[in-house]
Amino acid sequence: MIVSVASGKGGTGKTSVAVNMALSVGNVQLLDCDVEEPNAHLLLHPDMHSTEPVYVLVPHINEELCLHCEECAKFCQYNALFASPEKILFFPELCHSCGGCTLSCPRQAITEEERRIGALKFGSAGTVELVYGELDVGEPMAVPLIKAVKKQIEDDKNVIIDAPVGTSCPVIETVRETDLCVLVTEPTPFGLHDLKITVQVLRKMKVPFAVVVNRAGIGDKKVYTYCKEENIPILLEIPYQRKIAELYSKGVPFSIEMPDWKEKFQTLFSEIRRLVEE
Amino acid sequence: MKQLTILSGKGGTGKTTITASLAVLARNAVLADCDVDAPDLHMLLHPEVIKTQEFKGSKLAVIDKIKCDNCGFCREKCRFDAITETIEVDPIACEGCGVCAAICPADAITMTERVSGYAYMSKTKYGFMAHALLSPGETNSGKLVTLVRQNARILSEKENSDLIIIDGPPGIGCPVIASVTGVDVGLVVTEPTMSGIHDLQRALQLLEHFSVTPLVCVNMYDINKDNTEKILRFCKENSIEGVGRIPFNPKVTEAMVNGKTIIEYSPESDVAKEIEVIWKKLRSSLKSGEGFQKP
Numbered sequence: 001m002i003v004s005v006a007s008g009k010g011g012t013g014k015t016s017v018a019v020n021m022a023l024s025v026g027n028v029q030l031l032d033c034d035v036e037e038p039n040a041h042l043l044l045h046p047d048m049h050s051t052e053p054v055y056v057l058v059p060h061i062n063e064e065l066c067l068h069c070e071e072c073a074k075f076c077q078y079n080a081l082f083a084s085p086e087k088i089l090f091f092p093e094l095c096h097s098c099g100g101c102t103l104s105c106p107r108q109a110i111t112e113e114e115r116r117i118g119a120l121k122f123g124s125a126g127t128v129e130l131v132y133g134e135l136d137v138g139e140p141m142a143v144p145l146i147k148a149v150k151k152q153i154e155d156d157k158n159v160i161i162d163a164p165v166g167t168s169c170p171v172i173e174t175v176r177e178t179d180l181c182v183l184v185t186e187p188t189p190f191g192l193h194d195l196k197i198t199v200q201v202l203r204k205m206k207v208p209f210a211v212v213v214n215r216a217g218i219g220d221k222k223v224y225t226y227c228k229e230e231n232i233p234i235l236l237e238i239p240y241q242r243k244i245a246e247l248y249s250k251g252v253p254f255s256i257e258m259p260d261w262k263e264k265f266q267t268l269f270s271e272i273r274r275l276v277e278e
Numbered sequence: 279m280k281q282l283t284i285l286s287g288k289g290g291t292g293k294t295t296i297t298a299s300l301a302v303l304a305r306n307a308v309l310a311d312c313d314v315d316a317p318d319l320h321m322l323l324h325p326e327v328i329k330t331q332e333f334k335g336s337k338l339a340v341i342d343k344i345k346c347d348n349c350g351f352c353r354e355k356c357r358f359d360a361i362t363e364t365i366e367v368d369p370i371a372c373e374g375c376g377v378c379a380a381i382c383p384a385d386a387i388t389m390t391e392r393v394s395g396y397a398y399m400s401k402t403k404y405g406f407m408a409h410a411l412l413s414p415g416e417t418n419s420g421k422l423v424t425l426v427r428q429n430a431r432i433l434s435e436k437e438n439s440d441l442i443i444i445d446g447p448p449g450i451g452c453p454v455i456a457s458v459t460g461v462d463v464g465l466v467v468t469e470p471t472m473s474g475i476h477d478l479q480r481a482l483q484l485l486e487h488f489s490v491t492p493l494v495c496v497n498m499y500d501i502n503k504d505n506t507e508k509i510l511r512f513c514k515e516n517s518i519e520g521v522g523r524i525p526f527n528p529k530v531t532e533a534m535v536n537g538k539t540i541i542e543y544s545p546e547s548d549v550a551k552e553i554e555v556i557w558k559k560l561r562s563s564l565k566s567g568e569g570f571q572k573p
Contacts, residue, residue: 008315008316009289009290009316009318010286010288010289010290010291010448011288011289011290011291011469012289012290015473034449036287036448036449036450036451036454036480037287037288037448037449037450037473037476037477037480039288039472039473039476039477042472042473042476043472043473075376075380077336077337077374077375077376078375096357096373096375097357098357098358098373098375098376098377099355099357099377100375100376100377100380103355103377103380103381104380135450135451137450137480137483137484137487138455138483138484138487138488139451140420140451140452140455141451141452142449142451142452164449165289165290165316165448165449166289166313166315166316166419166447166448166449167315167316167412167414168314168315168412168416168417168419168453169417169418169419170449170451171315172370172415172417176370176371188531188534188535189321189534189535189537190294190318190321190534193316193318193321194316194318197315197316197414198316200414200415201414201415203414204370204414204415205370205415218528218531219531219534219535220535242501245501246501246502248471248473249469249470249471249472249474249501249502249505250471250472250502250505251471251472
């Protein structure tokens with residue numbers, strides 16, 4: 001089973017839910033797909049075993065063969081190739097690696113070469129195996145790195161994926177083809193507004209989902225009304241407690257210091273399984 | 279005209295709360311909400327939309343099923359897994375590159391314009407505002423951010439405003455890069471948690487990469503005073519100005535529930551007072567020219 005943990009609004013507790021759940025359930029592979037700001041390892045404190053660079057394919061123009069016909073620049077939808085009077089200029093950060101320029105060149109003057117965008121990191125803590133991606137600073141494109149993290153999925157494990165924040169491309173790539181997406185929200189106007197947007201995205205993608213309300217007790221009750229009206233199951237409520245916030249600030253998963261929560265996260269996971277199997 | 283971006287790396291540290299408060303204090307700044315996939319600033323500033331614009335960020339492949347002979351060549355060549363086994367286009371996965379249309383032997387594929395969202399120019403009580411909303415499941419948020427910033431510039435020129443305040447998205451990827459390129463000052467809002475510190479460092483590296491002057495403020499600083507000290511020490515050692523420490527106060531959430539900034543809702547609160555201090559420091563930093571982009 002593959003479970004993703006996402007939220008439109010940042011800082012609602014995605015990573016906290018993902019890590020505490022991972023620590024409470026056996027045979028877990030935890031993937032951190034928030035490659036812009038990976039944080040799961042800061043709570044999990046894993047022993048890191050290895051690092052692997054991740055590359056994307058970008059064009060390399062053989063100047064000797066290039067006729068300066070500009071076909072490649074005309075083809076590129078992302079303005080990554082620009083025909084200046086003297087030569088074809090390439091802007092690597094804009095390239096989506098579609099391979100179209102190579103196909104469009106009548107002289108076969110374009111070949112593809114690898115360009116590094118980040119790295120995969122592998123580690124483990126107890127029974128939890130961790131894989132996360134780390135985007136190099138200044139690189140705009142998270143999606144290819146997220147794909148590389150998801151290639152590491154081991155089907156025989158309980159896979160928990162920590163998604164990036166928001167609702168755009170990186171989130172879509174992360175939750176795509178997961179069995180259920182847990183949406184972590186907080187009962188505030190921002191929390192509700194961003195939850196509604198995320199629900200629209202998941203419905204469009206046909207990914208099943210359920211909600212976890214974090215910091216229950218703050219804000220108002222509108223998240224509950226909305227979930228009831230939309231028939232969205234709320235699987236768990238985590239109350240606002242200063243102790244939980246303080247433990248998080250120190251990098252301690254609260255289910256370790258507050259052991260009754262371990263059982264609650266186990267129940268959460270079996271509830272998810274029940275929903276997936278239905 | 280100066281531009282200030284509020285960013286954080288980590289989400290939920292209080293970017294929007296602070297941006298909205300700065301908007302109230304600045305008076306007559308132009309606001310730009312560049313968190314286009316989950317924008318929240320409008321919930322505190324209540325903009326009245328003056329102009330709506332369609333955002334056409336990318337193209338979408340459309341297969342003519344009558345011409346298509348199911349050879350599967352498009353599926354083989356698509357790098358985005360956007361063509362299904364039954365040779366249909368998955369609009370969520372399609373990035374509009376045009377490879378399938380170019381290679382289709384039956385000439386059955388055309389690239390069509392798609393509307394990926396809307397950009398708005400609006401008026402608020404505290405100044406004009408440029409914002410947008412990406413449609414669900416659409417991509418290309420970086421391009422939409424660029425459009426929001428263009429609109430903000432148009433508004434600031436028209437209204438003779440000398441400051442644009444940009445509410446940035448979380449992370450450090452494409453929409454964040456689009457939100458910080460060419461701005462004078464980047465205010466990183468962090469929190470005293472291990473993740474906050476980690477993400478702050480990556481956000482600061484990003485600002486350095488794009489030669490933007492960094493400033494830092496710590497929100498909810500009293501959740502972990504040791505970590506706050508660590509952050510401020512780190513800033514000092516790296517010659518980065520720490521402009522403030524905002525305490526945790528449930529009034530911030532109360533203000534949000536009431537659709538107000540903390541400055542309007544509770545002007546005498548410790549949070550409002552500290553944001554006023556931050557605003558004064560920001561203003562002098564923007565004025566002193568320190569905010570100018572380094573060569």
